[in-house]
Amino acid sequence: MMWRLLRDPRIRILWIGESVNTLGNALTFVALAWFLFRLYPDQPASSGLVMGAFTVAMLTGTLVLSSYTDVWDRRRILIVSNLLQALFIGMVPLLYHQGALSLPALVALAVLMGFTGSVVFPAQQASLPTFVPPERVQHIQALFNLTWTTSNLLAPMTAGLLVARFGAANVLALNVATLLFAVVCYLLIRFPEVERDARPDLGLRAWWERTRFGFRFVMERPALWATLLGLASVNFVMEPYTAVFLPRIADRLMEGVALPAWLGWVRAESAGALGVGILGTLLAVSEIMMVLWIGRRNNAHPLRWIALGCTVPALCTIGVAYAPSLAFAVPFAILMGVFFGPLNVMVGTLFARLTPEAVRGRVYGARILVGQGLRPAGVTLAGALAIGLGVPLTIAVLGSAAFLMSSWGYLRARRYEDASEPGVRT
Numbered sequence: 001m002m003w004r005l006l007r008d009p010r011i012r013i014l015w016i017g018e019s020v021n022t023l024g025n026a027l028t029f030v031a032l033a034w035f036l037f038r039l040y041p042d043q044p045a046s047s048g049l050v051m052g053a054f055t056v057a058m059l060t061g062t063l064v065l066s067s068y069t070d071v072w073d074r075r076r077i078l079i080v081s082n083l084l085q086a087l088f089i090g091m092v093p094l095l096y097h098q099g100a101l102s103l104p105a106l107v108a109l110a111v112l113m114g115f116t117g118s119v120v121f122p123a124q125q126a127s128l129p130t131f132v133p134p135e136r137v138q139h140i141q142a143l144f145n146l147t148w149t150t151s152n153l154l155a156p157m158t159a160g161l162l163v164a165r166f167g168a169a170n171v172l173a174l175n176v177a178t179l180l181f182a183v184v185c186y187l188l189i190r191f192p193e194v195e196r197d198a199r200p201d202l203g204l205r206a207w208w209e210r211t212r213f214g215f216r217f218v219m220e221r222p223a224l225w226a227t228l229l230g231l232a233s234v235n236f237v238m239e240p241y242t243a244v245f246l247p248r249i250a251d252r253l254m255e256g257v258a259l260p261a262w263l264g265w266v267r268a269e270s271a272g273a274l275g276v277g278i279l280g281t282l283l284a285v286s287e288i289m290m291v292l293w294i295g296r297r298n299n300a301h302p303l304r305w306i307a308l309g310c311t312v313p314a315l316c317t318i319g320v321a322y323a324p325s326l327a328f329a330v331p332f333a334i335l336m337g338v339f340f341g342p343l344n345v346m347v348g349t350l351f352a353r354l355t356p357e358a359v360r361g362r363v364y365g366a367r368i369l370v371g372q373g374l375r376p377a378g379v380t381l382a383g384a385l386a387i388g389l390g391v392p393l394t395i396a397v398l399g400s401a402a403f404l405m406s407s408w409g410y411l412r413a414r415r416y417e418d419a420s421e422p423g424v425r426t
Contacts, residue, residue, distance in 0.1 A: 002139040002146075002295040008126070010189045010212040011140070017185025018124075019147040024178025026148075027162070027171055028089065029243075030280065034159075034273050035168035036106075039245040042246055046103060048383030051243045054110035054374040059368070061118025066365025066366030067210035070358065071202065074123040075191045079183050081123075084116040086179040096238055106375030115409035121368060126360035129352045130192040142295030149291050149341065153284030160277030190268065194357060214362035221354055224301050226413030230310035231371035233405035237398040239375040241317045245391050253326040274369055275326060282330055283337040290341025293353030303348035307410035309343030312336070314402035321395040 004011045033047075040046040069077060088109050094100040125143075132140045162171045207246065218224045254275040294305075319332035347367075355363045378398060385394040 002143040005132065005136065005140055005143055007325045008131070009201075010191075011143075013189050013323035014131075015143060017182040018144060019150065020179045021182035022147045023151040024153060024175040026151040027159045028175040028389055029158035030155055030276065031168040032092075033165055033243050033247055034163050034276070035172070036243075037085075038168065040103075043315040044248070044386050045383040047244050048104075048105070048109050048240065048379045050106050052115040052375075052379040053107045055372065055379065057114030058118045058209075059114075059372060059375075061115035062122065062365050062368045062372075063211065065119040065385065066122040066368065067207055068359030068361040069119065069123045069126055069365075070200075070210065071361075072284050073191075074127045075189075077119055077123045080187075081116055081120050082183045085113060085120075086176045086183075088112045088116065089172060089179070089234050090176040093173045094298060096169040104248055109242070116300045118368075122361050122364040125351075125364050126357075127191055128348075129360070130194055130357060137352045138297075138345065138349040139295060141352070142291055142345045145345045145348070146288065146291050146295070147210040148344065149288040153281060153288050155280070155284075156275075157277035157281045159273075160273040161274045168371070208219060210362045211365065213359065214366035215370075217359065217363050220368045222348060222413040224354060225370075226303065226409040227306050227350060228367060228370040229409035230406040231347065231367075233402040233409075234310040234314050235372055235375045236378040236405075237317055237395065237402040240379045240398065241321075241395060244382055245321070245386070245395060246276055246279070248391055249321060250279065253323065253329055261284065267404075278326065279320065279329060279333040282333045283340070284386070285298050286334045286337030286339075287341040289396075291337055291345060294342045294345055302350040303410065303413065305342040305346045306350070307406060309346070310338045310402050310406035311343075311410075316405065318396045318399040320401075321392040333360060405414065 006015065030232040034052055036047040042199065046060050091109055092101065092106070095105060128144060129137050134272060159171060162174075218228060250273070316332040320329045323329035323332065352360075380392055382398060385397065389397070
């Protein structure tokens, strides 16, 4: 059913642009993790500092800017943000090849990328439901989630091969082109008209009132705050797992693995990048299959899928960390994808159903701040713990904490009667 939405040329152009751009972003994420690993192989805290700076800046930008997506034109927001992202990401390979890329410079660029990119998600998510009638919200969420899962399918192996052949810094430059392509797509379409105040109050007090409203709106709805607690918990472990530890785990898992002759050009020190690609690709394949399955349905119990999508992957990270070989890590990667697949679709569906259009920007801002808030804490804590505990035990501590927090939030929300939320059952 979700494919029928592409008959609308606006949705089709927007979807193509997001598909290309999301692939570029995914390539950058994988390449940057490997880039930092090679720059600081014995300093996971330095890698964590860069990724943590990006996340803190993203959260700060969300706090400062997201409520304005209910005031400013969302299409213009997306255009300007993507242009700035292209500029700052392009600076990384440029400075690297000139020998001028220091750790402070990396941190500064991470801050700029995080802050300017922070407004993209609330602007996009607030806009998507305006393209379809209410009964098609889950379908458009699944359609655009497919761009993310397809990118996660293609990016790990593609990035692994590209990094092994051209180097991580050069792979980052591809994202500049994909960001500019997305800008062109935004320029080709018009977003549906929404009612806005012709002369909105842009002062500090008005900003605070909009921001506070978003948090209050979430906290008054048990299904929403339980969802955000689960997202915060799983991101607490997944951010350091993917950005800091997975290259190190993959490097270990690929030791002694005989590569086929057609991969003989891969340098020995880059074999771990292929391991990252293999695990990421298997996760994405199972994830995309679940998105295709759920895109054909209208699910009446989104919170159950959300709870599973937060708890099971947290436990799977522990399985990968302790896997004695690549073969043992594979089932955990697949299981991660199976439960990650419905997660973002159901989160987007639940929030769209419960949030009026006029306040979606500020509510989605609260969604990001709460749902992503533990990312910098996870990265920072992981870098510190890894020094004393080692990588596997650190992931076990973070994964167990994420599982317990997600489970507690879901069980608490189930105690409330959701009959007060029309049309939504948990």
